[in-house]
Amino acid sequence: MIRWGVLSTARIADRIVDGARGAENAEVTAVGSRDLARARAWADERGVAHAYGSYEELLASDEVDAIYIPLPNSLHVEWSVKALEAGKHVLSEKPLTRDPAQVDHAFDAADRAGRLLMEAFMWRFHPQTEEVVRLVRDGSIGELRVIRAAFGFNLPWMENVRWDPALEGGALMDVGCYCVSAARLIAGAEPERVSGEQVLGGGGVDARFTGLLRFPGDVLATFDCGMDVHRRNQLEVVGSEGTIFVPSPWQTPLGAKIVLTREEAEELSPESVDPYTRELEEFGRAVEGGPPPRLGRADALGQARTIEALYRAAESGAAVSL
Ligand SMILES: NC(=O)c1ccc[n+]([C@@H]2O[C@H](COP(=O)([O-])OP(=O)(O)OC[C@H]3O[C@@H](n4cnc5c(N)ncnc54)[C@H](OP(=O)(O)O)[C@@H]3O)[C@@H](O)[C@H]2O)c1
Structure with a gap:
């Protein structure tokens, strides 16, 4: 069983809670929010055992092996890196980032920590x-x-x-x-x-x-x-x-x-x-030493390079070569 901590009380996190219920190797054991009362209420409503009043406390918790990050887009890399440095595996919501250098920054942190990082494109x-x-x-x-x-x-x-x-x-x-x-x-x-x-x-x-x-x-x-x-x-x-x-x-x-x-x-x-169930199961098997998750650094880099080029093209009015 991979014990998951959910970093924030985001709306989308319910899909992961439901997905984990159907998964053979996933269990949501904790949540962290910027507000302790919000975390407690969220945890009680969903039968989640542990609630923390800060993201840092969740990352320091011995009750979780992996962190799911459904934060606003601008915070994905920052908190992925913090979670990896705290020794947790990380599933970050899409898009991990629009900046290719930040993709490398995050995956370098995963490599240094010997932990897994994946961008959560559940449709895949x-x-x-x-x-x-x-x-x-x-x-x-x-x-x-x-x-x-x-x-x-x-x-x-x-x-x-x-x-x-x-x-x-x-x-x-x-x-x-x-x-x-x-x-x-x-x-x-x-x-x-x-x-x-x-x-x-x-x-x-x-x-x-x-x-x-x-x-x-x-x-x-x-x-x-x-x-x-x-x-x-x-x-x-x-x-x-x-x-x-x-x-x-x-x-x-x-x-x-x-x-x-x-x-x-x-x-x-x-x-x-449920694609969320499959996403969690595959990630969990990779954590347990199975094949690497299907979405790694190369895919996240391809995504970020393309998104960044598309924005550049729209802003400049000219086609952008990659
Ligand atoms: N894969 C999918 O199917 C799917 C679907 C929808 C969304 N997403 C992705 O999931 C992420 C979250 O989307 P969402 O719609 O669930 O977001 P949301 O409901 O607005 O939740 C974002 C959470 O981030 C925390 N947060 C921290 N700093 C914040 C800030 N400055 N402003 C607002 N919230 C802040 C809040 O939690 P606390 O107050 O508890 O700290 C908030 O509940 C996005 O990256 C989105 O692209 C993925």
């Missing part, structure tokens, strides 16, 4: 995602040509970490990063050149972002993401001989579904499982 752990990759690699749609992804929702401008530039909010950081993750995964490579357009909103973050990525082998990817649009989730992979469409690629509240179209459309139903 869903069998639906694995099936899409298998179909592409098997040549089910011929030669890979185009990847199209979208992730959007409508969040009125209010006090929320997503609208705050100081906390590194923004649509690309919050949800566009999934589209970037998908394009890189399916292309099986890093982009050579990117372009981007953004519309600012809220306190000055990107409310909407569209990106274009060119990959080796003449594979193109486009995506749009937004925090001021009607809910949109989709992934389409276009090959020379067919297409793959995933109506719910990031979260699968309605169950997993893939539409594979060659001569005719065929509906595939991958196993529906």
